[in-house]
Amino acid sequence: MPTALPLLPRESDDAACGRPAPAAALSDTDATDLARALKALADPTRLRLLSIVAASPDGEACVCDLTEPVGLSQPTVSHHLKVLTEAGFLIRSKRGTWAYFRVVPGAVDRIAALLPR
Amino acid sequence: MPTALPLLPRESDDAACGRPAPAAALSDTDATDLARALKALADPTRLRLLSIVAASPDGEACVCDLTEPVGLSQPTVSHHLKVLTEAGFLIRSKRGTWAYFRVVPGAVDRIAALLPR
DNA sequence: CGCCTATATCGATGTTTGTCAATATCGATT
DNA sequence: AATCGATATTGACAAACATCGATATAGGCG
Numbered sequence: 001m002p003t004a005l006p007l008l009p010r011e012s013d014d015a016a017c018g019r020p021a022p023a024a025a026l027s028d029t030d031a032t033d034l035a036r037a038l039k040a041l042a043d044p045t046r047l048r049l050l051s052i053v054a055a056s057p058d059g060e061a062c063v064c065d066l067t068e069p070v071g072l073s074q075p076t077v078s079h080h081l082k083v084l085t086e087a088g089f090l091i092r093s094k095r096g097t098w099a100y101f102r103v104v105p106g107a108v109d110r111i112a113a114l115l116p117r
Numbered sequence: 118m119p120t121a122l123p124l125l126p127r128e129s130d131d132a133a134c135g136r137p138a139p140a141a142a143l144s145d146t147d148a149t150d151l152a153r154a155l156k157a158l159a160d161p162t163r164l165r166l167l168s169i170v171a172a173s174p175d176g177e178a179c180v181c182d183l184t185e186p187v188g189l190s191q192p193t194v195s196h197h198l199k200v201l202t203e204a205g206f207l208i209r210s211k212r213g214t215w216a217y218f219r220v221v222p223g224a225v226d227r228i229a230a231l232l233p234r
Numbered sequence: 235c236g237c238c239t240a241t242a243t244c245g246a247t248g249t250t251t252g253t254c255a256a257t258a259t260c261g262a263t264t
Numbered sequence: 265a266a267t268c269g270a271t272a273t274t275g276a277c278a279a280a281c282a283t284c285g286a287t288a289t290a291g292g293c294g
Contacts, residue, residue: 025186026168031161038164041232042155043252044148051143051233063271069142076253078272097261097270103234112229115158116168117220160282180241193283195242214240214291236294243288250281258273264266 023117030114037111040087045070046080050089054103062098140234147231154228157204162187163197167206171220179215 026034041047048070053061067077081101084090089108090101143151158164165187170178184194198218201207206225207218 023168023172025172026165028161028165031164031168034164035159035161038155038159039251042152042159044145044152045252047148047151047155047233048143048145051140051148054233055140055142064269072252073254074271075255075273079252082272094261094271099271108232108234112232115225115229116164116171117225162282181239189282190284191241192243192285196282199242211241211291216241238291238293240291241289244286246285247283248281249283251279253277253279255276256274259271261268261270263268 026116034111034114037087040083040089041108041111043080045072045076046084049077049080050084050103050108053090053101060093060100060102062100064098066101143233151228151231154204157200157206158225158228160197160200162189162193163201166194166197167201167220167225170207170218177210177217177219179217181215183218 041050049066052066052069053059056065063074063077063081066081067074070077072080081090081092081099085092085101089104091104093100093102158167166183169183169186170176173182180191180194180198183198184191187194189197198207198209198216202209202218206221208221210217210219
């Protein structure tokens with residue numbers, strides 16, 4: 001071990017003019033929460049689903065619209081949509097037999113803003 | 118398994134004045150690549166490691182400095198650092214017996230910029 | 235050389251995860 | 265009520281993953 005290295009969230013210099021900007025280290029619970037949200041995003045199918053819903057003309061899409069583009073079974077798509085919804089990235093509204101999904105505005109951005117830099 | 122998959126990126130309206138901004142859906146390979154990068158981030162331990170390195174006074178930290186803060190065994194920490202390095206978020210430089218890790222500038226931001234909104 | 239220290243790799247293990255087929259639920263329509 | 269169509273849930277299974285102990289590698293130092 002080179003030096004002592006206390007390793008606690010530091011904020012000794014508030015306006016240091018160096019480039020990388022010294023942010024404080026994530027707390028244990030913050031890291032856990034962030035990881036949980038990122039896990040919901042860290043799947044190619046879910047990213048595609050999210051982007052398809054985001055790119056939909058009316059801002060929403062139903063399961064029947066999403067099954068074919070991703071090329072997976074209906075239960076699997078339903079499962080992924082549930083994961084994204086429970087993580088707060090989508091909202092579900094059922095109209096008749098169909099379930100429509102919309103992107104929660106700003107949800108992804110809020111998570112992205114928490115990433116260490 | 119990846120079937121035909123039409124789903125072409127749409128760009129019907131380039132400057133629609135609605136609010137949510139209509140971005141094109143992610144391609145299959147883009148989604149896979151993004152998911153791979155996000156998987157590297159989507160772990161509480163790796164997020165903590167990354168943030169600790171980022172918050173380190175000299176912008177770098179060695180494994181011996183990182184083992185204790187995250188409370189895991191040395192092989193486990195070494196493994197997580199390898200994952201982060203192979204994903205392009207950290208760079209490793211060995212000096213003597215020690216391996217120092219630095220954050221790759223802008224790497225996280227580039228990934229964050231690819232997220233669907 | 236021989237030892238110590240720091241890090242990486244290996245092998246094993248328990249857990250999580252993505253997927254599907256089968257089935258259940260629930261609304262609409264006849 | 266009987267049925268159909270869209271979606272959700274369940275159960276099962278294989279693959280991926282996080283973790284550890286043991287071991288290997290390799291640099292520094294006596």
